[in-house]
Amino acid sequence: MHYVKAKTLLTKWNGMNIYRGCTHGCIYCDSRSNCYNFDHKFEDIEVKENAPELLENILKSKRNKCMISTGSMSDPYMPIEMKLQLTRKCLEIIEKYGFGATVITKSDLILRDLDVLKSINKKAKCVVQMTLTTYDEELCKKLEPHVCTTKRRFEVLKILNENNIPTIVWFTPILPYINDTKENMQGILDDCIKSNVKGIICFNAGMTLREGDREYYYSQLDKLFPNLSQKYIKNYGNSYHVVSKNNDELMDIFNRTCEEHHIICNPDECFRYTSEYVEEDNQIKLF
Numbered sequence: 133m134h135y136v137k138a139k140t141l142l143t144k145w146n147g148m149n150i151y152r153g154c155t156h157g158c159i160y161c162d163s164r165s166n167c168y169n170f171d172h173k174f175e176d177i178e179v180k181e182n183a184p185e186l187l188e189n190i191l192k193s194k195r196n197k198c199m200i201s202t203g204s205m206s207d208p209y210m211p212i213e214m215k216l217q218l219t220r221k222c223l224e225i226i227e228k229y230g231f232g233a234t235v236i237t238k239s240d241l242i243l244r245d246l247d248v249l250k251s252i253n254k255k256a257k258c259v260v261q262m263t264l265t266t267y268d269e270e271l272c273k274k275l276e277p278h279v280c281t282t283k284r285r286f287e288v289l290k291i292l293n294e295n296n297i298p299t300i301v302w303f304t305p306i307l308p309y310i311n312d313t314k315e316n317m318q319g320i321l322d323d324c325i326k327s328n329v330k331g332i333i334c335f336n337a338g339m340t341l342r343e344g345d346r347e348y349y350y351s352q353l354d355k356l357f358p359n360l361s362q363k364y365i366k367n368y369g370n371s372y373h374v375v376s377k378n379n380d381e382l383m384d385i386f387n388r389t390c391e392e393h394h395i396i397c398n399p400d401e402c403f404r405y406t407s408e409y410v411e412e413d414n415q416i417k418l419f
Contacts, residue, residue, distance in 0.1 A: 133212055134172070138180040139186055148187065148219045152178035156238060157278040159352035160305050162289040163205050166344035175211060183219040191229040197256065197410050198225050200226050203236030206324040207279075212367045213241060223248045232256040234406045236302070238263050240280045240288050246295060253297055259330075259406050260292050265309045267319030274356050275307070282320075289327035300402055303386075305339030308367075309360060312337050312376035314385065321389045330397030332404060337382040338375035346370070 141148050153174050154163065164174055172178060180186075191200075202208045208219040219235075223245055226233045235242065241251075242258050243259060251257040257293055262285055266272040272281045280288075289299050301324055306312050317337075341349060350361040368374045376382065389396035396405065 133175040133179055135179045135181045136347055137182050137320070138186060141180065141183055142190055142200070143341035144313065145201075146198050147204055148183070148222070149205045150180050150183045150202065150208055150222060151206045151212070152180075155210050155212075155278055156164060156276060157209060158276045159236075159344070160275070160307060160339060160349055161357070162340060162342065162345050164345045164348050165342035167342060168205070177206075179212070179218070183218050184225060187222050187227075188225045190226060191231060194229075198229055198406055199232040199234050199257065199259075201234045201236070201406070203261070207237050207239060208235060208236045209241040211241075212242075220245050220248065224250075227252045227255065230255050230371060232258065232409050234261060236261040236263065237281045238276065238285065240284050243288060243291060246291070249292075249297055254288050256410070257410050259300060260289075261291060261300040261302060261333075261406065263304070264320055264324075265303070265305060265307075267316045267323075268311075271311065275310070280322075283363065286323045286327055289324075289329060293328045299327070300396075300406060301329050301332045303332050303334040306334075306337045306376060306382070307339055308370075308374060308376040309363060310357070312378050312382065314382065316377075317382050317385050318389075321386065322396065325389075325393050327339040331402040332386075332390060332401050333399050334383075334386055334397070335399060336375055337341065337379040338373060340372055341368075341370075341374055342372060 153170070153176060154161065155175050155177065202219065218303055223233060227248055249258045249260070264282055264285055266275055269281050269283055292299050303320055348366065353361040381416050387397060396402050
């Protein structure tokens with residue numbers, strides 16, 4: 133890892149990435165794409181060491197309360213966070229000034245900060261978003277080798293919901309010829325139901341591949357699933373959208389199951405929920 137003094141932190145949509153790069157090793161990671169202009173090795177994490185100071189300077193003078201998001205590009209709970217605690221410090225600042233927070237992660241390290249998350253949720257709103265792709269534990273270890281497995285992530289979701297923190301699942305990507313099966317779809321959905329998730333984001337049974345990400349993904353396929361990259365090249369070429377031949381069947385299962393169990397499954401509705409500073413019933417309590 134290496135440290136930088138950042139000049140800015142929040143985007144115009146109030147998102148922040150405290151770290152840049154990742155060590156989870158997920159074979160499909162879009163953040164590796166060339167369009168994001170990394171000027172260092174992806175696993176050599178860039179640390180914005182002054183992130184808490186920047187955030188405090190912004191929030192103490194920000195007139196309108198809103199949701200502050202993190203994790204869209206780099207997981208805020210990579211192993212280095214155990215030592216540096218920059219994500220925790222930023223959450224404490226969000227809590228201090230009464231803002232809301234939404235965090236995207238694959239890591240159970242988020243439970244370390246359960247006390248801060250609960251405090252934010254009492255004052256405003258806190259939503260945890262967790263990425264899940266693969267119900268089979270052994271396959272998960274291949275696709276996402278350096279982060280806790282799906283089973284542990286579902287345990288985290290249950291703990292969060294037991295503490296009244298709403299959760300959204302990112303069920304993406306679904307990789308053609310790998311996890312695009314009815315068994316995988318139903319397994320993930322069944323545990324989402326048991327974990328009482330608020331919503332599930334699943335754009336389709338497929339993935340996206342950009343320049344940079346595509347080459348890394350194919351190199352990993354060659355190691356883990358010999359000859360599969362050639363099948364991708366034959367069927368998809370250099371397509372950005374790579375959609376499974378099982379898409380219609382799988383998305384029918386997805387939509388029917390979510391509707392039956394009253395789980396938000398429209399991506400726009402999920403995004404609207406995570407961006408709302410407080411829910412309507414909380415606003416009534418506040419005023």
